[in-house]
Amino acid sequence: MPSILFELKENIAIVRLNRPDKFNAFNREMALLLQEVLDTCAADPTVRVIFLTGEGKAFCAGQDLAELTGEDAPGFEKILSEHYNPIISRIRNLAKPVVCAVNGVAAGAGANLAISCDIVVAVETASFIQAFSKIGLIPDSGGTFMLPRLVGFQKATALMMLGDKVSAAEAERIGMIYRVLPVDNFEAEAFKIASALAGLPPKGLAYTKEALNASFGNSLDQQLSKEDSLQLKAANTYDYKEGVQAFIEKRAPQFRGE
Numbered sequence: 678m679p680s681i682l683f684e685l686k687e688n689i690a691i692v693r694l695n696r697p698d699k700f701n702a703f704n705r706e707m708a709l710l711l712q713e714v715l716d717t718c719a720a721d722p723t724v725r726v727i728f729l730t731g732e733g734k735a736f737c738a739g740q741d742l743a744e745l746t747g748e749d750a751p752g753f754e755k756i757l758s759e760h761y762n763p764i765i766s767r768i769r770n771l772a773k774p775v776v777c778a779v780n781g782v783a784a785g786a787g788a789n790l791a792i793s794c795d796i797v798v799a800v801e802t803a804s805f806i807q808a809f810s811k812i813g814l815i816p817d818s819g820g821t822f823m824l825p826r827l828v829g830f831q832k833a834t835a836l837m838m839l840g841d842k843v844s845a846a847e848a849e850r851i852g853m854i855y856r857v858l859p860v861d862n863f864e865a866e867a868f869k870i871a872s873a874l875a876g877l878p879p880k881g882l883a884y885t886k887e888a889l890n891a892s893f894g895n896s897l898d899q900q901l902s903k904e905d906s907l908q909l910k911a912a913n914t915y916d917y918k919e920g921v922q923a924f925i926e927k928r929a930p931q932f933r934g935e
Contacts, residue, residue, distance in 0.1 A: 678695060680695050680696050680704070680706050680707035681693065681694065681695060681707060681711050682695045683714050683717075685723065685724065687872060687875060688724065688725040688875045689724070689726045689727075689728050689868070689871045689875050690718045690721075691728045691730075692711070692715075692730075693729075693731065693732050694711075694730070694731040694736070695707075695732045696732075697732045697733025698733075700734070700737070700738035700782065701731045701732065701736060702740060702741035702787075703740050703760065703786060705756075705759075708760035708761065712764055712767060716767070719767070719771050724773065725773060725934070726775075727773060727774070727775045728776050728868060728871040729777045729778070730777070730778040730779075730867070731779075731780050731781065733781070734782075735780075735783075735787075736780050736787055736791060736803065737786070737787025737790060738784050738785070738787055739784050739786040739808060740756065740785060740786055757817060761786055761817060762819075765789070765790070765793045765818055765819040768790075768793050769793060769819075772886065772887070773879070773882070774795045774871075775796075776796045776867065776870055776871045776874065777791045777796070777797045778863070778864060778868075779805075779845070780800055780864070781800070781802070781803055782804050782806065783803065783806070784806040785807070785808040785809060785816075786817060789816065789818035789819055789820035791805070791854075792823050792853060792854070795886060796855050797855055798854065798857070798858050798867045798870065799845040799848060799854050799857055799858070800845065800857075800858060800859075801846065801860060802845070803844075803845040804845065805843040805845075805848050806843070807820065807837045807840055807841075810837065810838055810839070811840050820837070824836065824853070827851075827852050828852055845857045878916035878917070880911065880916060880935075881911050881914070881917070884908075884911050891903045915933055915935040916932045916933060916934065916935060920932070
């Protein structure tokens with residue numbers, strides 16, 4: 678079986694990490710294949726939303742340590758520059774929403790992969806662990822960038838240095854994720870969020886993501902200018918005009934992504 682499963686359903690690309698016997702830990706094959714799938718999603722106009730989840734009991738246990746210690750180990754420089762960093766960059770720069778459905782433990786790079794996505798939900802039995810300090814490493818895969826912005830500097834520092842396990846409920850409480858969902862019908866409930874996004878104007882969502890990304894490095898005045906330019910683009914789309922007209926006519930809008 679391939680280490681990444683992919684299917685297209687209702688304009689939603691369903692992407693599954695598929696090494697369940699290894700708790701979906703990353704090896705080189707899976708990292709490179711995930712990049713290919715994300716590139717396919719970016720290029721396909723029929724894909725409006727990406728729905729990322731894991732097969733089996735775990736979402737992702739991070740790096741497969743067996744690969745690190747093998748005879749042909751790729752080394753940290755290659756793993757970071759060719760595996761994880763390109764994945765995180767693709768997710769953040771993809772002009773489409775990425776919904777992450779955390780179906781189990783998300784540890785190390787797996788936790789940071791999850792929180793790099795646009796909307797993160799987790800099953801109530803899931804947990805998040807910044808496991809790096811336990812083996813003398815630092816958090817990677819964008820974790821030191823994303824986590825402090827989600828939960829604050831103090832909380833992020835403690836979670837990364839102590840390696841505390843964070844329950845799904847606690848992750849929601851501190852703002853690490855959007856929502857906790859019950860075990861029963863978890864994926865179906867998570868998929869509803871992706872479906873809702875797929876029914877919204879794609880360009881408006883893409884511009885929203887672009888504005889949020891820009892906010893990481895902008896001053897207030899720069900961000901206001903960015904909002905101005907993107908709002909002008911949004912106001913010139915067919916979908917904006919259709920949304921307003923549908924509101925006036927009290928009917929459901931038919932968005933085209935134009």
